[in-house]
Amino acid sequence: MLHSASAQSAKIAATFHALGDPTRRVIVEKLCEQPQSASLLAAPLGITVAAVVQHLAILEQSGLIRSEKIGRIRTCRLEPSGLKTLEDWVSQRRTLWERRLDKLGEVLDEE
Amino acid sequence: MLHSASAQSAKIAATFHALGDPTRRVIVEKLCEQPQSASLLAAPLGITVAAVVQHLAILEQSGLIRSEKIGRIRTCRLEPSGLKTLEDWVSQRRTLWERRLDKLGEVLDEE
DNA sequence: TCAATACTTAAGCCAGCACTTGACAAACCA
DNA sequence: TGGTTTGTCAAGTGCTGGCTTAAGTATTGA
Numbered sequence: 001m002l003h004s005a006s007a008q009s010a011k012i013a014a015t016f017h018a019l020g021d022p023t024r025r026v027i028v029e030k031l032c033e034q035p036q037s038a039s040l041l042a043a044p045l046g047i048t049v050a051a052v053v054q055h056l057a058i059l060e061q062s063g064l065i066r067s068e069k070i071g072r073i074r075t076c077r078l079e080p081s082g083l084k085t086l087e088d089w090v091s092q093r094r095t096l097w098e099r100r101l102d103k104l105g106e107v108l109d110e111e
Numbered sequence: 112m113l114h115s116a117s118a119q120s121a122k123i124a125a126t127f128h129a130l131g132d133p134t135r136r137v138i139v140e141k142l143c144e145q146p147q148s149a150s151l152l153a154a155p156l157g158i159t160v161a162a163v164v165q166h167l168a169i170l171e172q173s174g175l176i177r178s179e180k181i182g183r184i185r186t187c188r189l190e191p192s193g194l195k196t197l198e199d200w201v202s203q204r205r206t207l208w209e210r211r212l213d214k215l216g217e218v219l220d221e222e
Numbered sequence: 223t224c225a226a227t228a229c230t231t232a233a234g235c236c237a238g239c240a241c242t243t244g245a246c247a248a249a250c251c252a
Numbered sequence: 253t254g255g256t257t258t259g260t261c262a263a264g265t266g267c268t269g270g271c272t273t274a275a276g277t278a279t280t281g282a
Contacts, residue, residue, distance in 0.1 A: 012136075013133055013136070016127065017131050019127045020127050020130070020132075021131075022124055023270080025123075025124075029204065032204045032207040032208045033207060033211060034211060037228080037229095038228075038229065039227085039228060047270090047271070047272090048271075048272065048273085049228075049229065049230095050229085050230080050231085050271080050273085051270070051271055051272075053229070053230070053231090054269095054270075054271085055270085071228090071278090071280075072227070072228045072277095072278060072279040072280070073228065073229085073279090074228080074229065078204075080205065083201055083204055083205055083208075086197075087198070087201050087202075087205075090197050090201070091198075093140065093189075093194055094191065094194055096143040096144060097143045097189055097191055097194075100143070100144060100145060132239090132240080134240080148258080148259090149258075149259065150258060158240085158242090159243085160258075160260095161242075161243085161259085161260080161261085162240070162241050164259070164260070164261095165239095165240075165241080166240085180259085182248090182249055182258090183247095183248060183250070183257070183258045183259065184249090184257095184258065184259080185258080185259065223282100224282090225281090225282085226279105226281085226282100227278100227279080227280075227281095228277105229276105229277085229278080229279100230276075230277075230278095231274100231275085231276075231277095232274090232275090232276100233272100233274090234271105234272085235270105235271085235272080236269100236270095236272105237268105237271105238267105238268090238269085238270100239267090240265105240267090240268095241264105241266090241267105242263100242264085242265080242266105243262105243264085243265100245260105245262090246261080246262105247258100247259085247261100248257100248258085248259085248260095249256100249258080249259100250255105250257075250258095251254100251255090251256080251257095252253100252254095252256100
C-alpha cells in the first residue's frame with residue numbers, strides 16, 4: 001500500500017508537532033502503560049481537564065492515540081501505528097545518511 | 112555507560128522541540144543527504160540566513176546536527192547519534208506498550 | 223428528581239517563538 | 253585595497269499555541 005509523499009509528510013508533521021510539547025509527551029508516556037480517562041490524565045499534570053482535552057485532540061489528530069467515549073467517560077489509549085510512523089521517518093533518514101557514506105566510500109576507493 | 116533519567120529526558124525534550132518545527136525538519140532532511148553551509152540551506156527555504164542560523168543553533172543544542180566553521184563558511188552536518196536518541200525513545204515506548212499487552216494476555220489466560 | 227461527576231465548547235489572555243531588519247565582523251578575491 | 257560574500261548579533265514584531273475561566277451538556281447514582 002502506497003501513500004503519497006505529501007500525506008506521509010503531513011502525518012509526520014502532525015506527529016512531531018504533537019510530541020514537541022512536554023505535556024503531550026507525558027500523556028503519551030502514561031498511555032503506553034495503560035488506557036486512561038481525561039480527568040485521570042489531568043490530575044498529576046497540574047492543569048485543567050479542558051487543557052488536557054485540547055492536548056488529546058491534537059494527539060488524536062496525529063494518530064498517536066485513539067479515544068472512545070463510553071457513558072460520560074472518554075477513555076484514551078495509545079495507537080501503536082502512530083509510533084510506527086515516527087519509527088519509519090527516523091529509519092528512513094538513517095538510511096539516507098548511511099547510503100551517502102557508502103557512496104563516499106566508493107569514491108574514495110576509486111581514487 | 113549510564114545516563115540519568117533527567118539527562119535523557121532533557122535531550123529528548125530538546126530533540127522533539129527541534130523537530131516540531133517544519134523548517135528545522137527540512138534542514139535535517141537536507142543534511143541527511145549531504146553537509147551544507149548556512150546560506151546554501153537558506154536559499155530554498157525562502158527565509159533569511161539569520162533565521163536559518165537561529166534554527167541551526169536549536170538543532171545543534173539538541174544534538175541532531177553538528178557544525179564547523181572554516182574560513183567564513185559554516186558547514187553543517189547530521190549527527191547520527193541525535194537520530195539514535197529519538198529511535199531509542201520510540202522503541203522504549205513500544206516496548207512498554209507491548210509488555211502491557213503481554214501482561215494482559217497472562218491475566219486473560221489465567222481466567 | 224436532584225446533585226455530583228465527566229467532559230465539551232468558546233472566548234480571551236499572555237508568553238514564547240519564528241522571523242525580520244539593520245548594523246557589524248571576518249574572510250575571500252579582483 | 254576595496255568590494256563582495258558569508259556569517260553573527262541584538263532588537264523588535266506579529267502570530268501561534270497552551271492555558272484559564274465560565275457556561276453548557278450528558279451521564280450517573282442516591
